[in-house]
Amino acid sequence: MKTNHIQTTINGDVTEFLCNADESLLDVLRDRLGMTGAKEGCGTGDCGACSVTLNGRLVCSCLVLGVETEGAEIQTIEGMANGDNLHTLQRVFLEEAALQCGICTPGILIAAKSLLEKNPNPTDTEVRYWLAGNLCRCTGYDKIIKAVQTAAAEMRGA
């Protein structure tokens, strides 16, 4: 199989990699670039653990091919904190124990961040629908929804 040379921007950094045509963006991030924040829960779009944004859109990186990302802007969980300063969502998730094993957490944080950029003041129902594609097997969703709401309020300056 022909190896493809791809150039993208990941978390603001121009990044080059080689990949096969059938390699997912998730595999590229994890296996080629050592960015293991995005997780593989299912590989088929059901769990959201692999969530990233692609040109500003929330997507499952398991359902994007590496070769499709030529020239694209990608944001991953690795770019969420500013140096040692956690993003408000990250800090509140820790403070409110909105995680247990943590496998779902990077995807949920990326998805929640993307929601709050679009809608800084969502209802609980809007948060639940937005996160319907992010499965969590341990924490239960109530704590996750509450943490998103606490962070949202803080980010609004309320």
Place this chain on the structure above:
Amino acid sequence: MRYVKPDSFENAAQLLFDSTGITRILAGGTDVLVQMKAEMVEPDLLIDLKHLSGMREITHENGGFRIGAAVSGAELGEHAGVNALWPGVVEGMELIGSTQVQGRATMVGNLCNGSPAADSVPAMVTAGAIARIHGPDGARDIPVYEVPTGPGKTSLARGEFITSIYLPARPENASDAYLRFIPRTEMDIAVSSAAVSLELDSKGICTEAKVAIGAVAPTVRLVDDASAALIGTSLDDDAITKLVAAVEAACSPIDDKRGTIAFRTKTAGVLAKRAAKIAYARAGGTS
């Protein structure tokens, strides 16, 4: 497997026409990549057309909208004009998958994947949507209703692909709606579904009606007897009873773990009734 981004529709048609192995067009990939992962389909060639002219655009055209084949559900859902004119089409597309899936999935991928339960298709059919097809002999237009021919099958000929979907203009006092039944509230495949599109006169009498049902036959079905039951009425109880009977008569579903024949048939009738009432209210009718 090869991944190719042709530089024109002409070259895409040529490439598709000449390819000998298994070929897929990569739109949002939410069916194709899942099928590859499951080893159900192992393409020799993936053709990506998303970068070609007009593929990602929604344009106003003769009072309707032309929607590029690579427009995602999220992009469609954010378009105020399409939401106002064809809310049923938008709600059908927006039911597909999660926020993440919406960021990638397209109506044309949903249509061409050929699932009898495809959520965006019934409302496109009741809208009288037209698919613009490009192929080795140039472009042609056909009703969306004529695209699916059976599970996983379309009427597209060798070398052909869809470049856009046209949703036509409609008069005042007209609207549409789409509903599906799933056992949960999100992330599931329709057990049955129904779309209804109506035009009313100034007194709220229905002058034009289209009813389509999904997941209850090998392809989406337009139910002419259901349209006839609604036209000339203000959706009174008698008209609704006839609508439900016509829809039930048009169902020939499969029996499986997700729904029995009786259940799929019954729910299709109920959904058609509810969708008709929503479309009627949206069109400005009061009953």
